[in-house]
Amino acid sequence: xxxxxxxxRSGPPPDERSGIPGGARPDRPTSARVLRPGWFPRSVHRPxxxxxxxxxxxxxxxxxxxxxxxxxxxxxxxxxxxxxxMMGPQENVRFELAQQWVRSGEPSRVLDVxxxxxxxxxxxxxxxxxxxxxxxxxxxxxxxxxxxxxLLAAVDPRLAxxxxxxxxxxxxxxxxxxAGRLGGRWSxxxxxxxxxxxxxxxxxxxxxxxxxxxxxxxxxAGTLLxxxxxxxxxxxxxxxxxxxxxxxxxxxxxxxxIGIGFHHDVAVLVAGLAAPMVLAPGGWWARAARxxxxxxxxxxxxxxxxxxxxxxxxxxxxxxxxxxxxxxxDDYFALFTLNAGLLWKHLGYYVLRPEVGLVLACALAATxxxxxxxxxxxxxxxxxxxxPYLVFMGARPLYGVDGFTVGASFxxxxxxxxTLLICLGAAMLGTGPPLRRRVVAAALVISALIGVDLQVxxxxxxxxxxxxxxxxxxxxxxxxxATEPDAVVVTARGDKVLWPHRRTxxxxxxxxxxxxxxxxxxxxxxxxxxxARLAEAVAxxxxxxxxxxxxxxxxxxxxxxxxxxxxxxxxxxxxTAVPSLFLITVGSRSHS
Numbered sequence: 233x234x235x236x237x238x239x240x241r242s243g244p245p246p247d248e249r250s251g252i253p254g255g256a257r258p259d260r261p262t263s264a265r266v267l268r269p270g271w272f273p274r275s276v277h278r279p280x281x282x283x284x285x286x287x288x289x290x291x292x293x294x295x296x297x298x299x300x301x302x303x304x305x306x307x308x309x310x311x312x313x314x315x316x317x318m319m320g321p322q323e324n325v326r327f328e329l330a331q332q333w334v335r336s337g338e339p340s341r342v343l344d345v346x347x348x349x350x351x352x353x354x355x356x357x358x359x360x361x362x363x364x365x366x367x368x369x370x371x372x373x374x375x376x377x378x379x380x381x382x383l384l385a386a387v388d389p390r391l392a393x394x395x396x397x398x399x400x401x402x403x404x405x406x407x408x409x410x411a412g413r414l415g416g417r418w419s420x421x422x423x424x425x426x427x428x429x430x431x432x433x434x435x436x437x438x439x440x441x442x443x444x445x446x447x448x449x450x451x452x453a454g455t456l457l458x459x460x461x462x463x464x465x466x467x468x469x470x471x472x473x474x475x476x477x478x479x480x481x482x483x484x485x486x487x488x489x490i491g492i493g494f495h496h497d498v499a500v501l502v503a504g505l506a507a508p509m510v511l512a513p514g515g516w517w518a519r520a521a522r523x524x525x526x527x528x529x530x531x532x533x534x535x536x537x538x539x540x541x542x543x544x545x546x547x548x549x550x551x552x553x554x555x556x557x558x559x560x561x562d563d564y565f566a567l568f569t570l571n572a573g574l575l576w577k578h579l580g581y582y583v584l585r586p587e588v589g590l591v592l593a594c595a596l597a598a599t600x601x602x603x604x605x606x607x608x609x610x611x612x613x614x615x616x617x618x619x620p621y622l623v624f625m626g627a628r629p630l631y632g633v634d635g636f637t638v639g640a641s642f643x644x645x646x647x648x649x650x651t652l653l654i655c656l657g658a659a660m661l662g663t664g665p666p667l668r669r670r671v672v673a674a675a676l677v678i679s680a681l682i683g684v685d686l687q688v689x690x691x692x693x694x695x696x697x698x699x700x701x702x703x704x705x706x707x708x709x710x711x712x713x714a715t716e717p718d719a720v721v722v723t724a725r726g727d728k729v730l731w732p733h734r735r736t737x738x739x740x741x742x743x744x745x746x747x748x749x750x751x752x753x754x755x756x757x758x759x760x761x762x763x764a765r766l767a768e769a770v771a772x773x774x775x776x777x778x779x780x781x782x783x784x785x786x787x788x789x790x791x792x793x794x795x796x797x798x799x800x801x802x803x804x805x806x807x808t809a810v811p812s813l814f815l816i817t818v819g820s821r822s823h824s
Contacts, residue, residue, distance in 0.1 A: 241379055297401050310701065311393055318438055324731065396438070400437035408420035411424075419658045434693065438638075481519050481523050482529075485526020492531065497621070523648070593657075629695070636690065640692065657676060704728075724783070738757070742765060774816045780815070802819060
């Protein structure tokens with residue numbers, strides 16, 4: 233039998249690398265694809281190339297998260313110092329009382345007030361964003377904000393000081409997961425990139441103990457748990473979401489409850505956001521019950537905290553703080569006191585902006601052309617919850633209402649809404665014709681570039697945060713060197729870096745009635761006492777034998793009038809080694 237009869241080709245043995253017989257002529261003409269240089273048959277595996285192509289979105293996301301972490305460290309020098317400078321009074325009070333909770337078992341600190349002072353001066357020694365109860369400073373902050381800081385500080389205070397960066401990184405990752413579920417893995421990468429450049433993200437992560445990102449993280453995680461994956465949905469994309477486990481519904485409610493425990497006002501957003509997703513056809517009442525049960529589970533520690541610290545589950549630290557301050561500030565602490573003028577200011581500075589408009593347009597496009605019903609339900613939830621929430625927060629006297637700043641409180645509070653809008657817009661990158669996807673990609677890129685420009689040039693951006701930290705550190709160190717350990721420092725906003733190292737008096741708390749206030753802005757602490765009231769207060773302290781200093785931020789606009797009032801009260805203002813710090817000394821009382 234011949235070789236051909238046995239079915240064996242003649243010629244050299246096959247090439248082991250390619251599997252093609254070495255010298256045999258093919259029965260059919262050789263394909264041009266085979267003859268193209270660099271071509272390998274399908275049977276050849278290229279693990280490295282396949283790994284990169286399959287994991288490219290994850291690798292890019294990892295690079296984005298790493299870059300965000302590096303920026304957090306570089307823009308906040310001294311973050312992990314034993315006593316780092318704080319960006320706001322809320323962080324300062326939270327850190328001090330959380331450490332006190334770890335040391336003594338209770339988040340309170342005895343108010344250091346000299347004996348024999350008039351009763352109307354005692355509450356003024358309370359640092360901002362703290363409350364006064366039975367002679368002790370207690371948190372005005374929300375329970376989970378204080379509790380999470382205490383838990384981290386119990387492990388290591390430096391871990392607590394990294395909390396805002398950790399919350400921010402987790403938020404980027406969860407936002408990428410949500411956008412990826414709606415539009416694909418590259419949609420998730422795009423969402424993380426745009427969110428990381430957004431002003432709201434910086435507002436929610438600047439400072440060591442900022443919990444703005446924690447609130448957004450809880451809300452976005454709860455939303456992600458309510459949305460099914462593609463393989464969990466019933467055939468055809470309609471009908472009940474039977475693929476979602478009961479445990480995930482409960483976990484979603486727990487996430488929402490944690491967000492409310494970090495900031496109670498976000499309950500307005502959660503109520504509207506969850507309703508369309510929970511009330512989908514088919515077993516909606518059972519899903520609603522499970523989500524509500526999870527929310528109540530997360531809120532039980534909140535009620536226990538308030539009962540333990542203030543005696544009632546319905547008494548918050550903000551209510552205790554308002555009670556201690558008196559009538560002039562009631563409107564600023566009232567929960568349902570809304571101001572339409574402040575709302576329009578917030579909308580003009582922070583909503584009617586090009587980068588926000590581009591994200592809104594992308595989100596609207598995703599809602600209009602969405603293939604998945606979950607996308608539309610998420611959009612409806614944002615309408616039902618996001619609009620009332622932004623109105624509720626924007627109509628209040630928050631920091632940043634009088635001019636644009638990346639560190640504005642309104643931006644920090646709006647971070648959950650901004651994150652969900654970006655996820656909706658980025659979802660369009662994975663659906664629709666190529667031209668539509670290119671337009672959406674261009675809009676998101678422009679929005680991100682505008683955000684980067686704001687970080688570099690605008691007040692409160694990353695560059696400005698670095699400058700503020702350096703300045704605050706310099707001022708704090710200079711004032712501590714120039715003052716005695718038992719000195720009293722009157723300041724409008726300096727307590728965030730001086731308390732508890734010095735006894736501080738908040739200038740706004742010296743106001744007993746509206747006629748004693750000089751307001752230079754719309755937020756609560758944009759007020760200083762009149763020259764007569766300030767002179768009266770510091771004179772009482774000086775005549776009591778205390779070393780009294782006044783920082784320049786507490787001075788009224790017309791300093792000459794203050795000097796006249798000081799002479800009438802028998803004291804005078806003298807310069808110190810720190811240009812912005814003045815010593816109040818006792819002199820002869822003027823009768824002119």
